[in-house]
Amino acid sequence: MSSFHDIIGQKEIINYLKGALSNNQVAHAYLFDGEKGTGKKMIAGIFSKALLCEKGGEEPCGECHSCKMAESGNNPDIITVVHEKPNVISVNEIREQVVNDVQIKPYSGKKKVYIIPDAQLMNPQAQNALLKTLEEPPSYAVIMLLCDNKAMLLSTLISRSICLSMRAVNNELIYKMLTEKHQISDYQAQLATIFAQGNPGKAILLSSSEEFLELWKETHEVLTQISVMDEVQIAEAAKEAAKWKDQKNDLLNLMLIWYRDVLLIKSGGNSEQLIYGEDEREIIRQADNYSFEMLNKIILLIQQTGRRIDSNVNFELAMELLFLQMKGT
Numbered sequence: 001m002s003s004f005h006d007i008i009g010q011k012e013i014i015n016y017l018k019g020a021l022s023n024n025q026v027a028h029a030y031l032f033d034g035e036k037g038t039g040k041k042m043i044a045g046i047f048s049k050a051l052l053c054e055k056g057g058e059e060p061c062g063e064c065h066s067c068k069m070a071e072s073g074n075n076p077d078i079i080t081v082v083h084e085k086p087n088v089i090s091v092n093e094i095r096e097q098v099v100n101d102v103q104i105k106p107y108s109g110k111k112k113v114y115i116i117p118d119a120q121l122m123n124p125q126a127q128n129a130l131l132k133t134l135e136e137p138p139s140y141a142v143i144m145l146l147c148d149n150k151a152m153l154l155s156t157l158i159s160r161s162i163c164l165s166m167r168a169v170n171n172e173l174i175y176k177m178l179t180e181k182h183q184i185s186d187y188q189a190q191l192a193t194i195f196a197q198g199n200p201g202k203a204i205l206l207s208s209s210e211e212f213l214e215l216w217k218e219t220h221e222v223l224t225q226i227s228v229m230d231e232v233q234i235a236e237a238a239k240e241a242a243k244w245k246d247q248k249n250d251l252l253n254l255m256l257i258w259y260r261d262v263l264l265i266k267s268g269g270n271s272e273q274l275i276y277g278e279d280e281r282e283i284i285r286q287a288d289n290y291s292f293e294m295l296n297k298i299i300l301l302i303q304q305t306g307r308r309i310d311s312n313v314n315f316e317l318a319m320e321l322l323f324l325q326m327k328g329t
């Protein structure tokens, strides 16, 4: 990962940052906002490298001493804030690693960059300490806050930063990345793309996750076999499904997408629009067998099942009830 070219999507943010680099209008604080997997760390890393690159273009050259050090994670003018406790960044950590450190001039670069991952974990004291630095930053300081929940940050901190919100990435781009760059098989790439909902990091994770594939195989079996299963087999399947409790959202979403596909065909939709295009024949068969009323009931029940489980209803029983509804008994 060496230049902005390697990032998929986020063109607006990238163009904005390139503009800041080429016009030499770099701000003292940037806030990259977006869920895990959207590429905040990558963009901040490349931007830092470009800021310190000895050639000073709008992309890091990748060849100068500064770029090489940055690539190996050893550029002393790029500081990534770390924290000891998993769920909080303390005021001492911000003081030691940012507030005090920023008073020391850069080693060799023109800038000194601080990257704060999971900035939403800074407690209020830590945020206030950082705010003081942002009110009077040394000319060379650039602070990059990476966060997945802006609402956790003080509004004063946000207003002193340039806010850049990560956007969902187009499915085609994600699919292309998975199949071409990561050599993921078509079907698995398709599934991961649907599921990642515009998040390339999540797509990579899912497409290489044996667990997710296993979840899909088991769910697929129930979805395609439910009409010929008897009550004992349904009870067994519910028991099996119960092991996916931690992935229940994925499990329920896989099913929801399936029945939406069936409903789509039943409503006269084109099979080109199917998400589970590979199962076209089975989906058409089910569209013939289910009434609209039953399909709507199943879809509603899948949605309710998620909420019922959240309110502590027994997972296995909830799944059994759902499977019985899917069978139409």
Ligand SMILES: [Zn+2]
Pocket (backbone or CB within 6 Å): 052, 053, 054, 055, 056, 060, 061, 062, 063, 064, 065, 066, 067
């Ligand atoms: Zn360079």
